[in-house]
Amino acid sequence: MTRMHELLEKYPVGKVSYLTSSLMSPVYQVTASAPVNIACIKYWGKRDTTLILPTNSSLSVTLSQDNLRSTTTSRSSSSFEKTRLWLNGVEEVIKPGARLDRCLAELRRMRKENVEDKDPSVPKLSTWNLHIASYNNFPTAAGLASSASGFAALTASVAALYGLNAFPQHPSSSYSPPADASQLSLIARQGSGSACRSLFGGFVAWEMGKDSNGRDSLAIQVAPESHWPSLHALICVVNSGKKGTSSTAGMQETVLTSELLKSRIKDVVPSRMSSITQAILAKDFDSFAKITMQDSNQFHAVCLDTFPPIFYLNDVSRAIIAIITELNRVSVEATGHLVAAYTFDAGPNAVIYTESENIKTIIQLLLNYFPIDFAASPFNDSFQLFGVGHPSAAPFPKGFNENVSRVWEKDSIKGLIHTKIGDGPRVLGEEESLLNVEGIPKTLA
Amino acid sequence: MTRMHELLEKYPVGKVSYLTSSLMSPVYQVTASAPVNIACIKYWGKRDTTLILPTNSSLSVTLSQDNLRSTTTSRSSSSFEKTRLWLNGVEEVIKPGARLDRCLAELRRMRKENVEDKDPSVPKLSTWNLHIASYNNFPTAAGLASSASGFAALTASVAALYGLNAFPQHPSSSYSPPADASQLSLIARQGSGSACRSLFGGFVAWEMGKDSNGRDSLAIQVAPESHWPSLHALICVVNSGKKGTSSTAGMQETVLTSELLKSRIKDVVPSRMSSITQAILAKDFDSFAKITMQDSNQFHAVCLDTFPPIFYLNDVSRAIIAIITELNRVSVEATGHLVAAYTFDAGPNAVIYTESENIKTIIQLLLNYFPIDFAASPFNDSFQLFGVGHPSAAPFPKGFNENVSRVWEKDSIKGLIHTKIGDGPRVLGEEESLLNVEGIPKTLA
Numbered sequence: 001m002t003r004m005h006e007l008l009e010k011y012p013v014g015k016v017s018y019l020t021s022s023l024m025s026p027v028y029q030v031t032a033s034a035p036v037n038i039a040c041i042k043y044w045g046k047r048d049t050t051l052i053l054p055t056n057s058s059l060s061v062t063l064s065q066d067n068l069r070s071t072t073t074s075r076s077s078s079s080f081e082k083t084r085l086w087l088n089g090v091e092e093v094i095k096p097g098a099r100l101d102r103c104l105a106e107l108r109r110m111r112k113e114n115v116e117d118k119d120p121s122v123p124k125l126s127t128w129n130l131h132i133a134s135y136n137n138f139p140t141a142a143g144l145a146s147s148a149s150g151f152a153a154l155t156a157s158v159a160a161l162y163g164l165n166a167f168p169q170h171p172s173s174s175y176s177p178p179a180d181a182s183q184l185s186l187i188a189r190q191g192s193g194s195a196c197r198s199l200f201g202g203f204v205a206w207e208m209g210k211d212s213n214g215r216d217s218l219a220i221q222v223a224p225e226s227h228w229p230s231l232h233a234l235i236c237v238v239n240s241g242k243k244g245t246s247s248t249a250g251m252q253e254t255v256l257t258s259e260l261l262k263s264r265i266k267d268v269v270p271s272r273m274s275s276i277t278q279a280i281l282a283k284d285f286d287s288f289a290k291i292t293m294q295d296s297n298q299f300h301a302v303c304l305d306t307f308p309p310i311f312y313l314n315d316v317s318r319a320i321i322a323i324i325t326e327l328n329r330v331s332v333e334a335t336g337h338l339v340a341a342y343t344f345d346a347g348p349n350a351v352i353y354t355e356s357e358n359i360k361t362i363i364q365l366l367l368n369y370f371p372i373d374f375a376a377s378p379f380n381d382s383f384q385l386f387g388v389g390h391p392s393a394a395p396f397p398k399g400f401n402e403n404v405s406r407v408w409e410k411d412s413i414k415g416l417i418h419t420k421i422g423d424g425p426r427v428l429g430e431e432e433s434l435l436n437v438e439g440i441p442k443t444l445a
Numbered sequence: 446m447t448r449m450h451e452l453l454e455k456y457p458v459g460k461v462s463y464l465t466s467s468l469m470s471p472v473y474q475v476t477a478s479a480p481v482n483i484a485c486i487k488y489w490g491k492r493d494t495t496l497i498l499p500t501n502s503s504l505s506v507t508l509s510q511d512n513l514r515s516t517t518t519s520r521s522s523s524s525f526e527k528t529r530l531w532l533n534g535v536e537e538v539i540k541p542g543a544r545l546d547r548c549l550a551e552l553r554r555m556r557k558e559n560v561e562d563k564d565p566s567v568p569k570l571s572t573w574n575l576h577i578a579s580y581n582n583f584p585t586a587a588g589l590a591s592s593a594s595g596f597a598a599l600t601a602s603v604a605a606l607y608g609l610n611a612f613p614q615h616p617s618s619s620y621s622p623p624a625d626a627s628q629l630s631l632i633a634r635q636g637s638g639s640a641c642r643s644l645f646g647g648f649v650a651w652e653m654g655k656d657s658n659g660r661d662s663l664a665i666q667v668a669p670e671s672h673w674p675s676l677h678a679l680i681c682v683v684n685s686g687k688k689g690t691s692s693t694a695g696m697q698e699t700v701l702t703s704e705l706l707k708s709r710i711k712d713v714v715p716s717r718m719s720s721i722t723q724a725i726l727a728k729d730f731d732s733f734a735k736i737t738m739q740d741s742n743q744f745h746a747v748c749l750d751t752f753p754p755i756f757y758l759n760d761v762s763r764a765i766i767a768i769i770t771e772l773n774r775v776s777v778e779a780t781g782h783l784v785a786a787y788t789f790d791a792g793p794n795a796v797i798y799t800e801s802e803n804i805k806t807i808i809q810l811l812l813n814y815f816p817i818d819f820a821a822s823p824f825n826d827s828f829q830l831f832g833v834g835h836p837s838a839a840p841f842p843k844g845f846n847e848n849v850s851r852v853w854e855k856d857s858i859k860g861l862i863h864t865k866i867g868d869g870p871r872v873l874g875e876e877e878s879l880l881n882v883e884g885i886p887k888t889l890a
Contacts, residue, residue: 259708259712259713260705260708260709260746262708262712263705263708263712264704267704267707267708290752293753297751297752297754298750301705301750302705302746304742304743304745305739305743305746306742308766311766315760318756321754321756325753
């Protein structure tokens with residue numbers, strides 16, 4: 001048993017205390033990781049930009065932390081002179097009243113009301129400053145939204161530190177989200193809307209709610225990852241010439257200028273939320289895939305209906321859509337079923353959902369159109385599809401119309417990431433701490 | 446006075462009769478030309494695919510025939526054994542019941558009812574076969590819809606031949622559309638929906654109508670070309686890798702699968718039709734431009750909301766949008782006014798509307814991003830903007846953010862066409878006939 005595990009037995013789960021020779025005041029610390037989530041029903045538009053209340057409900061799949069994760073160490077000490085945060089080793093300014101500050105204030109309030117006011121013997125962590133270090137194991141250049149996993153990891157680590165919540169240790173044979181994860185999702189939501197969905201594994205709905213105070217705008221788990229473990233995802237990292245419109249700014253431009261968004265919110269999303277939930281519960285891939293693709297298309301349609309228009313898809317994204325559309329056409333003809341579903345967030349990268357057995361075929365198909373220099377961008381073959389050597393193209397499926405796309409310049413897709421559906425935030429061992437004994441990121445020490 | 450003018454005095458305008466040694470039966474013939482039109486409020490979706498009744502009203506600008514036109518010669522002879530049609534010198538099969546056949550049947554019916562039944566002395570042209578030759582003076586590769594100008598020229602020439610209508614000769618100092626052009630637009634519409642708008646010059650609305658028989662789905666002139674003669678257009682012919690979805694097929698896919706189209710039809714287009722009409726009547730370029738850009742964006746948005754999605758814009762189209770958006774931003778900052786409006790039909794080509802004085806600046810701006818080999822694609826400088834030599838790039842306008850687009854490979858835009866707002870169909874002189882004395886296209890003789 002590690003020292004951390006001893007301490008975990010002594011203190012409530014998630015709190016670690018130690019003394020060092022240089023620092024005599026008590027120190028509490030938790031490190032947690034949280035997953036990336038990719039929406040099938042997209043979040044685009046806020047009705048309240050401060051509380052981050054959305055104009056429509058959304059639904060996502062949580063991707064495995066074994067492949068993509070944010071890790072956050074939060075340390076509380078009475079000796080810290082101010083609260084500080086480092087993101088990927090770079091210190092960020094914590095602006096009073098801004099998102100991060102608001103999240104931390106909410107967590108402190110919950111610590112005080114739910115823990116300290118009830119048990120005067122616990123240390124008054126709500127009054128101490130924090131040092132927080134957060135790290136994404138995927139490059140920003142991958143174009144994956146890191147704010148969702150980042151704010152989820154921050155919320156999970158501070159919540160555990162404050163004794164508000166016990167996200168499970170990992171690995172665990174019986175992982176299930178803590179009872180109050182939805183309550184914590186209210187806090188993560190205020191950091192970054194879609195972060196609320198990263199507090200659960202599996203399939204997660206963010207219910208838009210009705211209250212103007214946001215109390216009912218929270219995430220719930222529709223089904224755990226164990227419900228449909230064969231659901232895999234292939235992320236195609238697409239080379240993008242220039243940085244697109246930020247989603248924070250973009251979605252409010254859409255709210256202000258798109259006539260079609262109103263119809264999406266009112267007429268389309270409510271029935272899609274209910275249909276995709278049913279599809280997930282029935283493991284009906286055809287319906288799941290069709291709704292996912294339609295909703296990705298519609299999200300990009302309302303971006304285009306914004307004035308001036310917002311574009312996230314580029315010609316490579318469109319070629320991926322054409323290839324998956326043709327693959328599905330051939331498959332429906334042969335078997336009556338769809339094979340894959342594309343979805344695109346606020347950028348040109350594709351996420352392709354499919355059953356695990358199809359991932360290899362899809363990679364081999366894509367490589368006919370998109371030569372990738374795997375020596376420069378190694379493929380992490382976590383599921384051992386290809387044995388030794390790099391993945392390579394294979395002959396086209398029978399009846400496939402090769403002309404749906406041209407062959408692209410090398411590295412138009414600059415990398416592939418294969419992952420699967422995954423669990424929610426995990427409390428990690430002390431050895432994963434990102435802070436050194438002085439409370440600054442180890443990477444800086 | 447030419448022989449044709451003599452004949453025009455002898456016979457109703459538009460009818461030409463002559464005898465030849467080889468062909469003793471009387472022959473009547475008219476040649477007419479018709480313009481291209483580019484919609485500001487887009488037509489996309491039919492409620493009746495046979496009668497070609499649209500799901501929403503639309504509005505277009507007629508471009509000058511001096512630059513882009515379809516020319517059609519229609520000849521009627523009792524000696525013709527069957528009705529034949531040549532398009533750009535290639536004979537087309539006239540399928541019974543198909544669009545062309547239906548148009549001709551309607552014209553024959555009108556000839557009989559409106560002319561022959563009233564005056565038994567006129568020749569029974571409605572019972573004779575026709576030879577028709579049509580020619581577009583712009584290459585199909587230019588990606589401009591030729592069916593609109595083509596069916597308009599056909600309708601205008603046969604209508605004149607049948608004495609149904611007297612489209613004016615050109616040049617004419619007092620061009621105005623004939624009183625029954627809207628009635629003829631009912632026929633052109635059945636050939637190709639947007640053809641009905643090419644029966645008028647200037648600004649033309651296609652009112653969707655309500656009748657299930659289509660009798661009220663017709664074109665009307667909102668304002669003649671003389672109302673706003675300084676309105677010019679710059680067509681950017683964009684290289685496109687592959688042929689996109691045909692508009693005929695595409696729009697019905699949208700009708701069947703896009704939820705957002707319903708909202709566009711019901712909530713958006715009616716008010717845009719009225720706003721842009723007011724903007725045109727007031728020569729309010731700011732409103733005209735904004736609505737035009739918004740409606741182009743929304744048309745492409747509903748294409749994207751189609752399942753599978755339809756894409757017509759490519760990365761070059763999007764770069765043009767970004768450049769015009771930035772040019773407008775800088776202009777609004779400096780003067781409070783927009784400079785230019787982009788619009789895109791079912792393809793990647795941009796049409797940019799602007800006041801004549803801005804065309805040169807826009808060309809010089811675009812050339813910074815899109816080098817064009819003018820030796821291979823000569824610029825027809827009809828308005829003498831550049832004097833001798835090819836157009837070339839000029840320094841960016843003050844405050845213009847150059848980074849809105851990268852610099853593209855040579856000939857990503859493969860040509861520029863500068864034109865202006867223009868008139869409706871013209872009856873041409875005999876010397877413009879596309880048919881030789883035997884009644885086959887001169888190009889084949």
